[in-house]
Amino acid sequence: xxxxxxxxxxxxxxxxxxxxxxxxxxxxxxxxxxxxxxxxxxxxxxxxxxxxxxxxxxxxxxxxxxxxxxxxxxxxxxxxxxxxxxxxxxxxxxxxxxxxxxxxxxxxxxxxxxxxxxxxxxxxxxxxxxxxxxxxxxxxxxxxxxxxxxxxxxxxxxxxxxxxxxxxxxxxxxxxxxxxxxxxxxxxxxxxxxxxxxxxxxxxxxxxxxxxxxxxxxxxxxxxxxxxxxxxxxxxxxxxxxxxxxxxxxxxxxxxxxxxx
Amino acid sequence: xxxxxxxxxxxxxxxxxxxxxxxxxxxxxxxxxxxxxxxxxxxxxxxxxxxxxxxxxxxxxxxxxxxxxxxxxxxxxxxxxxxxxxxxxxxxxxxxxxxxxxxxxxxxxxxxxxxxxxxxxxxxxxxxxxxxxxxxxxxxxxxxxxxxxxxxxxxxxxxxxxxxxxxxxxxxxxxxxxxxxxxxxxxxxxxxxxxxxxxxxxxxxxxxxxxxxxxxxxxxxxxxxxxxxxxxxxxxxxxxxxxxxxxxxxxxxxxxxxxxx
Numbered sequence: 001x002x003x004x005x006x007x008x009x010x011x012x013x014x015x016x017x018x019x020x021x022x023x024x025x026x027x028x029x030x031x032x033x034x035x036x037x038x039x040x041x042x043x044x045x046x047x048x049x050x051x052x053x054x055x056x057x058x059x060x061x062x063x064x065x066x067x068x069x070x071x072x073x074x075x076x077x078x079x080x081x082x083x084x085x086x087x088x089x090x091x092x093x094x095x096x097x098x099x100x101x102x103x104x105x106x107x108x109x110x111x112x113x114x115x116x117x118x119x120x121x122x123x124x125x126x127x128x129x130x131x132x133x134x135x136x137x138x139x140x141x142x143x144x145x146x147x148x149x150x151x152x153x154x155x156x157x158x159x160x161x162x163x164x165x166x167x168x169x170x171x172x173x174x175x176x177x178x179x180x181x182x183x184x185x186x187x188x189x190x191x192x193x194x195x196x197x198x199x200x201x202x203x204x205x206x207x208x209x210x211x212x213x214x215x216x217x218x219x220x221x222x223x224x225x226x227x228x229x230x231x232x233x234x235x236x237x238x239x240x241x242x243x244x245x246x247x248x249x250x251x252x253x254x255x256x257x258x259x260x261x
Numbered sequence: 262x263x264x265x266x267x268x269x270x271x272x273x274x275x276x277x278x279x280x281x282x283x284x285x286x287x288x289x290x291x292x293x294x295x296x297x298x299x300x301x302x303x304x305x306x307x308x309x310x311x312x313x314x315x316x317x318x319x320x321x322x323x324x325x326x327x328x329x330x331x332x333x334x335x336x337x338x339x340x341x342x343x344x345x346x347x348x349x350x351x352x353x354x355x356x357x358x359x360x361x362x363x364x365x366x367x368x369x370x371x372x373x374x375x376x377x378x379x380x381x382x383x384x385x386x387x388x389x390x391x392x393x394x395x396x397x398x399x400x401x402x403x404x405x406x407x408x409x410x411x412x413x414x415x416x417x418x419x420x421x422x423x424x425x426x427x428x429x430x431x432x433x434x435x436x437x438x439x440x441x442x443x444x445x446x447x448x449x450x451x452x453x454x455x456x457x458x459x460x461x462x463x464x465x466x467x468x469x470x471x472x473x474x475x476x477x478x479x480x481x482x483x484x485x486x487x488x489x490x491x492x493x494x495x496x497x498x499x500x501x502x503x504x505x506x507x508x509x510x511x512x513x514x515x516x517x518x519x520x521x522x
Contacts, residue, residue, distance in 0.1 A: 053313030
């Protein structure tokens with residue numbers, strides 16, 4: 001029996017994101033799960049995409065109460081997505097929530113994106129703090145994206161998480177294809193594909209003749225496996241990759257043992 | 262035979278950090294390995310601790326040539342440590358270096374710190390880009406820290422990396438105790454300890470009566486294993502944790518397969 005059921009009351013669910021508290025994605029996530037538990041939103045006051053697991057050390061943080069979601073306590077935070085999780089636990093909830101959800105991100109967080117993504121880093125931070133979590137991302141950057149399918153599957157995944165006995169360090173990386181909801185073929189539990197951006201900085205000159213560079217890149221999938229998130233998404237499945245924060249490469253650890261001499 | 266030896270010439274070594282190009286730690290790393298290869302430094306123009314795997318999306322980046330290290334090409338960069346690696350490969354070196362080194366960080370990057378650390382994220386970024394890499398951290402935050410032991414072991418690890426056939430995605434997280442060099446007991450190849458900061462935000466009021474919060478925390482080791490980096494460092498060993506960027510939790514992946522129905 002899950003922790004939430006054992007307590008015989010509605011689970012407390014913390015919701016955050018990296019696109020900022022005003023993004024349509026987080027509103028869709030709140031709407032999708034609002035009746036499942038007591039929802040508290042603590043999310044960045046501005047877009048924080050690509051912030052990875054950054055934390056704010058040299059500056060203090062602020063919280064601002066927001067009246068954005070009907071019947072839901074919500075706070076905007078001046079920090080990163082990871083800061084939001086830390087501050088929510090310590091200064092808003094004053095306890096660990098039963099679940100932490102992050103997203104719904106505007107844009108993909110499959111494959112190597114899990115490492116750059118503020119959405120996923122917030123989810124990972126929760127799991128480090130013993131709060132099971134999931135990050136949700138829709139493969140559509142548009143501010144006017146259709147979240148119908150994403151909303152349905154976010155709800156399905158949350159229901160499954162609450163009814164499955166899960167380790168407290170569980171993190172799920174859930175990506176949803178951008179096709180029409182009726183065309184989604186279901187969930188595929190996957191591994192992270194080895195696919196990445198091939199960088200290509202655009203070089204420009206400012207009005208004073210000095211160079212500056214814009215990060216751009218082309219996404220390339222080097223991984224031909226059919227058990228990856230990229231494969232699943234290309235085939236209209238919702239990909240679920242369980243993520244861990246023990247980064248030890250155990251195979252190499254054994255190999256390098258002889259360095260100890 | 263290593264890649265570098267096959268080429269029968271001095272390896273090209275990219276050096277970066279997260280404390281900024283002016284930090285004593287990066288100077289010590291350059292000095293430690295200067296005669297081993299052709300060194301090129303591309304490092305942040307300001308401290309970037311705790312930046313994790315953040316990248317700069319909404320702003321362009323700049324590079325500035327610096328004359329800081331005798332006989333070594335060096336550039337400061339306005340971006341994050343990960344930006345530095347990307348920009349170095351694409352716009353400074355115009356090729357992949359044979360090795361990327363990051364550090365020497367002022368302060369520990371053992372256990373969960375690997376995830377928050379800009380030093381380690383730069384090394385991980387290199388490995389994603391098929392450049393074997395290592396991050397070095399000394400367990401002493403002081404600007405006047407004694408880098409003698411760290412310098413010796415950084416050199417030893419680099420020599421071992423260049424003489425060992427290593428996968429191109431290799432990343433090593435090397436931490437050095439802050440004791441006197443002569444007291445260091447050698448290398449331990451370890452796993453990442455489950456040890457983390459227990460957050461405790463300090464709450465203050467600004468002159469206008471509004472609250473703000475400073476992130477602080479106490480480091481707690483929950484991991485009693487003797488094969489961890491924290492154990493090794495507490496016992497005066499230099500810890501070497503091989504790191505990977507495939508974050509898939511394969512055990513949980515198998516367990517959740519039934520969600521596919």
